[in-house]
Amino acid sequence: MEKIDLHNYEAWFLDYSEGNLSQIQIVELNQFLDSNPEFRVELEDFEEIILEQDSIRNESLKASLLREETTGLIRAEYLMIAQVEGEISKQEKAELAVMVAADSSLSKDLAMYQKTKLPIEQTIVFVEKAALIQKERKIIGWWTYASAVAAASVVAFVIWNSNPAEEVYNSRGFAWQENKAQWDDKRLPRIVAAEKGEVQEIIEKVLFSVPKNQFAKVKRQKAPTLSKKLEKREIPRVVKSLEQANLAELPNDALLKENKAIEAPEISMKVPTKFPKVLAKIKKVKLEQDFVPIQKFAKDKIKKGLLKGKTFSETVIEEIADISNEKITFETNKDKGSLFESFALNIGKLSISRNR
Amino acid sequence: MTVKEYNITVGLYSDNVFRFILKNIRDEEKAKDIVQDSFVKLWQKVDKVKVEKSKSYLFTTAYRMMIDVIRRDKKQGNWDEVQEQSYSHQKQYTGLSEVLENALSKLSKIQRSVVMLRDYEGYDYNEIAEITTLSLSQVKVYIFRARKILKEYLVSVEAVL
Numbered sequence: 001m002e003k004i005d006l007h008n009y010e011a012w013f014l015d016y017s018e019g020n021l022s023q024i025q026i027v028e029l030n031q032f033l034d035s036n037p038e039f040r041v042e043l044e045d046f047e048e049i050i051l052e053q054d055s056i057r058n059e060s061l062k063a064s065l066l067r068e069e070t071t072g073l074i075r076a077e078y079l080m081i082a083q084v085e086g087e088i089s090k091q092e093k094a095e096l097a098v099m100v101a102a103d104s105s106l107s108k109d110l111a112m113y114q115k116t117k118l119p120i121e122q123t124i125v126f127v128e129k130a131a132l133i134q135k136e137r138k139i140i141g142w143w144t145y146a147s148a149v150a151a152a153s154v155v156a157f158v159i160w161n162s163n164p165a166e167e168v169y170n171s172r173g174f175a176w177q178e179n180k181a182q183w184d185d186k187r188l189p190r191i192v193a194a195e196k197g198e199v200q201e202i203i204e205k206v207l208f209s210v211p212k213n214q215f216a217k218v219k220r221q222k223a224p225t226l227s228k229k230l231e232k233r234e235i236p237r238v239v240k241s242l243e244q245a246n247l248a249e250l251p252n253d254a255l256l257k258e259n260k261a262i263e264a265p266e267i268s269m270k271v272p273t274k275f276p277k278v279l280a281k282i283k284k285v286k287l288e289q290d291f292v293p294i295q296k297f298a299k300d301k302i303k304k305g306l307l308k309g310k311t312f313s314e315t316v317i318e319e320i321a322d323i324s325n326e327k328i329t330f331e332t333n334k335d336k337g338s339l340f341e342s343f344a345l346n347i348g349k350l351s352i353s354r355n356r
Numbered sequence: 357m358t359v360k361e362y363n364i365t366v367g368l369y370s371d372n373v374f375r376f377i378l379k380n381i382r383d384e385e386k387a388k389d390i391v392q393d394s395f396v397k398l399w400q401k402v403d404k405v406k407v408e409k410s411k412s413y414l415f416t417t418a419y420r421m422m423i424d425v426i427r428r429d430k431k432q433g434n435w436d437e438v439q440e441q442s443y444s445h446q447k448q449y450t451g452l453s454e455v456l457e458n459a460l461s462k463l464s465k466i467q468r469s470v471v472m473l474r475d476y477e478g479y480d481y482n483e484i485a486e487i488t489t490l491s492l493s494q495v496k497v498y499i500f501r502a503r504k505i506l507k508e509y510l511v512s513v514e515a516v517l
Contacts, residue, residue, distance in 0.1 A: 071497050071501065077504060124375045125375075128391075132391075134363060
């Protein structure tokens with residue numbers, strides 16, 4: 001840089017105001033001003049001009065350009081949305097009020113933001129609610145299940161030993177009939193319940209007291225329908241004999257006699273072999289379906305209930321209620337704050353209760 | 357939750373869940389399926405879900421099922437087609453509602469979901485975060501940006517009218 005003189009002093013003044021002079025150069029500048037004091041005023045003016053330029057900075061403009069950190073929105077937008085969202089602090093609210101007062105366009109924007117709130121929608125409804133409603137069912141605990149097992153045994157014993165000779169059909173169409181023929185346990189069909197491994201075990205528990213020499217006679221089930229064409233042409237005689245063979249229509253004495261037929265693997269009948277489907281249908285109508293041991297009957301009923309998703313207790317209670325024509329209820333009671341819960345299983349006048 | 361409480365839940369929230377899903381996926385049959393499946397799941401967990409959490413459970417389940425449906429439909433490439441053809445409710449709206457309905461279609465799916473959870477169901481940011489498995493700040497960002505888009509759409513419509 002050239003030495004300061006009357007021709008280049010302005011460049012020196014500018015560098016000085018911008019802080020570009022070294023300490024030596026500043027000393028040199030001061031020496032120049034000492035010898036030319038009239039320029040000192042000019043330097044002061046120069047500095048003022050620089051300061052004036054610095055003050056041009058518009059803080060509000062700067063603020064309006066800044067983006068809010070989380071949302072990336074400019075401050076005014078952020079505050080307006082926060083206002084609509086109800087997520088605005090008192091400070092921010094005051095800040096927004098100042099902004100809106102200073103800029104009339106913001107009040108219009110704010111009104112527009114208010115409109116972005118979705119109105120509560122009631123026109124769309126789910127019309128299939130009824131399909132979602134669940135039937136209320138009592139949930140019975142494990143130990144009440146044990147109570148039900150005990151109760152089932154008691155009731156079964158009472159029912160099956162009270163008047164075994166009497167034959168009364170109940171609402172579900174079955175009655176009990178004593179048979180003197182002894183049945184071997186091994187002959188009873190085993191229940192295969194791979195998915196419900198516990199089924200066999202629990203059924204055995206409930207049936208341990210049921211006499212094995214008794215049979216449930218189920219009201220005649222309709223034989224599988226044969227097509228009219230086949231009935232007319234080939235097997236009218238066979239169908240007729242099947243109907244006659246149904247034990248439900250026979251007198252009791254005949255019934256006892258016919259019990260022997262249960263042991264036969266199937267009824268022997270002459271059926272044209274060229275109708276294998278017909279033969280298969282007829283084979284299904286074995287006497288065992290109409291006249292079954294109590295244990296098998298009960299096992300089938302209970303198993304069916306369990307596999308349908310009913311609890312064991314529900315199944316047993318339902319069956320016993322039906323067989324005994326007694327009202328069966330299950331009650332639980334627990335006082336607030338109490339550690340004990342009381343349970344009662346009522347079968348007609350019989351009540352079994354426990355505390356836990 | 358008891359069976360009675362579950363049934364009350366059906367009465368209280370099935371419309372809301374259905375509305376939320378329908379407005380998102382715009383396919384009535386799929387929305388029905390999702391509602392039914394959500395309630396089946398709730399029923400399966402009826403012993404574990406507390407009644408006060410049932411609404412949140414339902415919306416969370418329905419939302420996740422909806423995302424699965426959207427992904428599946430995207431794979432099958434028929435999402436846009438389904439959206440346009442099967443949604444007929446749009447015509448029922450008038451005035452601002454109709455404009456807002458159109459404005460909603462300008463939002464991304466996630467923005468639409470969070471805004472609807474916010475406005476229709478009145479969920480706070482934490483609850484929305486729980487339902488959508490987003491972070492709190494993400495929920496806030498989505499809602500704020502969605503509002504900005506909605507507002508800009510309203511301004512543009514106003515300018516045209």
